[in-house]
Amino acid sequence: MKVDLHTHSSVSDGKLSPSELIQEAESAGVDLLSITDHDTCEAYTNLRSLKSSSMTIIPGIEFSTEWKKTGIHILGLNIQLDSDAIQTGIKKQSEARLIRAQLIAEKLGKLGIKDSWEGVKKIAGESVIGRPHFAQFLIDSGVVKNMNQAFDKYLGAGKTGDVKQYWAPYTDVIEWINLAGGTAILAHPNKYKITRTKLLSLLDDFKTAGGKGMEVITGKQTLDVTEKLALICQQKNLLASCGSDFHQPGLSWAALGNVAPLPLGCDAVWESWNL
Numbered sequence: 001m002k003v004d005l006h007t008h009s010s011v012s013d014g015k016l017s018p019s020e021l022i023q024e025a026e027s028a029g030v031d032l033l034s035i036t037d038h039d040t041c042e043a044y045t046n047l048r049s050l051k052s053s054s055m056t057i058i059p060g061i062e063f064s065t066e067w068k069k070t071g072i073h074i075l076g077l078n079i080q081l082d083s084d085a086i087q088t089g090i091k092k093q094s095e096a097r098l099i100r101a102q103l104i105a106e107k108l109g110k111l112g113i114k115d116s117w118e119g120v121k122k123i124a125g126e127s128v129i130g131r132p133h134f135a136q137f138l139i140d141s142g143v144v145k146n147m148n149q150a151f152d153k154y155l156g157a158g159k160t161g162d163v164k165q166y167w168a169p170y171t172d173v174i175e176w177i178n179l180a181g182g183t184a185i186l187a188h189p190n191k192y193k194i195t196r197t198k199l200l201s202l203l204d205d206f207k208t209a210g211g212k213g214m215e216v217i218t219g220k221q222t223l224d225v226t227e228k229l230a231l232i233c234q235q236k237n238l239l240a241s242c243g244s245d246f247h248q249p250g251l252s253w254a255a256l257g258n259v260a261p262l263p264l265g266c267d268a269v270w271e272s273w274n275l
């Protein structure tokens with residue numbers, strides 16, 4: 001079975017519209033798909049059905065939050081989309097994103113990079129504004145050459161545009177997901193640039209707050225990372241999830257549906273659902 005439980009559409013910072021994404025996933029032979037846009041479930045608004053002839057879609061979202069000053073992402077999978085808790089959460093996060101974006105623009109302005117707010121609003125259009133839109137603005141205005149440089153110099157961890165303090169606490173995020181009948185999963189645990197000890201401590205706190213699982217596979221990753229995460233997942237008695245973190249076609253490290261099988265001994269999160 002081909003499972004991809006972490007993907008982005010143009011409703012946040014992905015390139016394909018939700019319907020294009022679904023079509024692509026079907027062509028890639030995905031059996032179980034979740035569209036997990038950043039802090040929004042807008043991708044599901046116009047979906048007629050969560051089932052097609054070949055694929056089941058699991059309603060999902062990727063929330064931004066913070067644990068002890070480290071920015072982290074939590075996936076809410078198999079959530080009830082009409083849940084009050086999720087809707088309230090989305091509203092709070094969308095306000096936080098707006099304030100954050102204005103602050104990023106202000107901070108860039110102080111560095112002499114003018115008018116990014118207007119520019120970013122134009123680039124994002126109807127999409128939820130995120131740092132990739134700022135990156136695009138920096139590229140378009142010739143400040144940097146590419147996305148990597150934009151994050152390295154201005155937007156990545158510890159840089160001017162890395163503003164975290166407006167997100168809801170991770171405990172609230174997990175509570176929204178649980179109230180919506182969903183499963184809270186720590187996204188891409190290997191991407192936080194924290195020590196193994198800190199990751200274990202993060203997972204303890206995450207579990208205490210009601211978190212249920214972690215991504216063991218995120219896109220294309222090395223075997224040693226998979227083995228390390230699988231071991232931690234089992235030690236902590238967490239459910240295991242997997243996803244590409246697909247944003248656009250053409251990036252081999254995050255190709256849609258191109259997700260290695262979970263290692264033996266991991267309890268797949270989807271086995272815990274009544275599908």
Ligand code: AMP
Nearest residue numbers: 013038064129130131132147148151247
């Ligand atoms: P935000 O949701 O506004 O915090 O932006 C985070 C998003 O930026 C991630 O989900 C990625 O899509 C993107 N991103 C983060 N780091 C990089 C990077 N180094 N290069 C390109 N895109 C990145």
Ligand code: MN
Nearest residue numbers: 008013038247
């Ligand atoms: Mn993204």
Ligand code: MN
Nearest residue numbers: 062073187188
């Ligand atoms: Mn993420």
Ligand code: MN
Nearest residue numbers: 006008062245
């Ligand atoms: Mn993601």
